[in-house]
Amino acid sequence: MMQYEVTKEKSAEHLRQAIHHMSMQDAAFHPVSYAVWYEYSSGEHARLIDEVNALIEKEKKLNEKSTAHVFNKHIAGIDTDHAKKLVERFSQVVTEMRSSTEKTGLQTSEYTKTLDAWSNEIQQQEPQLALQLDSLLSETLMMTNSLNHLQGKLSSSLEEVDALKNEMIKARQEALQDGLTGLMNRKSFDVALHDCLQQHIVDTSLIIADIDYFKKVNDSYGHLFGDKVIQAVASIFKTVAGNSYTAARYGCEEFVLLLPNTQLETAREIAEQIRHKVAAINIKNTITQHMISNITISLGVAAYQPGEQPEGLFSRADQALYTAKANGRNRVTLSSEALVAA
Numbered sequence: 001m002m003q004y005e006v007t008k009e010k011s012a013e014h015l016r017q018a019i020h021h022m023s024m025q026d027a028a029f030h031p032v033s034y035a036v037w038y039e040y041s042s043g044e045h046a047r048l049i050d051e052v053n054a055l056i057e058k059e060k061k062l063n064e065k066s067t068a069h070v071f072n073k074h075i076a077g078i079d080t081d082h083a084k085k086l087v088e089r090f091s092q093v094v095t096e097m098r099s100s101t102e103k104t105g106l107q108t109s110e111y112t113k114t115l116d117a118w119s120n121e122i123q124q125q126e127p128q129l130a131l132q133l134d135s136l137l138s139e140t141l142m143m144t145n146s147l148n149h150l151q152g153k154l155s156s157s158l159e160e161v162d163a164l165k166n167e168m169i170k171a172r173q174e175a176l177q178d179g180l181t182g183l184m185n186r187k188s189f190d191v192a193l194h195d196c197l198q199q200h201i202v203d204t205s206l207i208i209a210d211i212d213y214f215k216k217v218n219d220s221y222g223h224l225f226g227d228k229v230i231q232a233v234a235s236i237f238k239t240v241a242g243n244s245y246t247a248a249r250y251g252c253e254e255f256v257l258l259l260p261n262t263q264l265e266t267a268r269e270i271a272e273q274i275r276h277k278v279a280a281i282n283i284k285n286t287i288t289q290h291m292i293s294n295i296t297i298s299l300g301v302a303a304y305q306p307g308e309q310p311e312g313l314f315s316r317a318d319q320a321l322y323t324a325k326a327n328g329r330n331r332v333t334l335s336s337e338a339l340v341a342a
């Protein structure tokens with residue numbers, strides 16, 4: 001994927017072309033149309049170019065709808081990082097253009113004032129020349145008005161860029177978070193685990209946990225109640241993790257806790273703490289008004305072995321969890337015990 005590995009001169013040329021193309025369309029001047037036309041002008045995005053050319057041939061100009069369509073299909077959906085960079089770049093362009101039009105606007109109004117003063121002076125001495133000056137003056141006024149208009153448009157473009165940037169930040173956070181619990185999701189946890197092991201943090205341990213007979217919980221009390229149980233367990237993981245450990249909802253009713261600088265025995269104690277806290281959960285069933293308290297969880301624990309890949313550590317903790325389930329659930333099993341049991 002292309003990621004701005006072009007020279008500054010080339011990129012300035014793409015920019016100039018993008019602004020030219022944009023000014024010929026029906027779509028307004030905003031980050032999305034900029035992104036589409038910048039990509040088009042860079043010449044590197046063959047499918048986008050083909051689609052834009054086909055749209056131009058059919059509709060003559062790109063409107064808001066077709067511009068958004070091209071953006072979503074060829075830019076945003078494929079690479080959010082790339083789309084974010086384009087939006088940031090547009091923000092820069094707009095800021096620069098705004099400051100240059102402000103400067104031009106200032107110069108023009110100075111010029112208008114001077115012309116005005118001359119016009120009054122000459123009016124008294126050379127009425128013919130004054131007529132010509134008047135027309136020059138009205139042209140200058142028109143120019144000032146259109147500059148003011150452009151400035152207004154650029155200001156609203158800047159607001160749009162800010163809104164878009166915030167949306168991107170939100171989308172990025174959502175992509176890394178589990179929606180139901182607010183914990184990290186599997187994707188971001190995998191990255192955290194990988195990073196942690198790459199930093200060779202000594203004595204890293206991993207806990208994998210799974211709520212017992214969760215299908216039964218759903219079947220007995222309903223899916224919404226099941227969600228409440230997941231949230232209650234997540235909140236325990238969040239509290240236990242604090243600022244020292246990394247917790248995530250790894251799958252449906254599966255949770256993980258990464259514990260850097262923690263030996264296996266300490267990790268086992270922490271897993272036991274979690275198990276007790278889960279066993280103490282009390283949630284009201286809002287349909288029957290009964291308190292439900294028989295929630296349990298099984299946990300597998302493994303400590304990182306030097307040279308091991310993240311998948312290896314994960315698989316040993318998972319094997320320990322499997323053993324905990326097979327041995328009756330509501331228990332903590334170490335990977336070493338799992339090997340014996342296997």
Ligand SMILES: Nc1nc2c(ncn2[C@@H]2O[C@H](COP(=O)(O)OP(=O)(O)OP(=O)(O)O)[C@@H](O)[C@H]2O)c(=O)[nH]1
Pocket residue numbers: 180210211212213214215216218222223224225226227230251252253325329
């Ligand atoms: N309420 C709720 N249920 C979910 C969610 N995601 C998955 N599930 C349910 O979780 C249940 C998982 O059940 P199983 O994998 O069979 O495991 P289990 O019943 O917990 O049994 P063991 O793990 O063997 O103790 C399934 O019924 C899924 O439909 C969710 O977000 N909310």
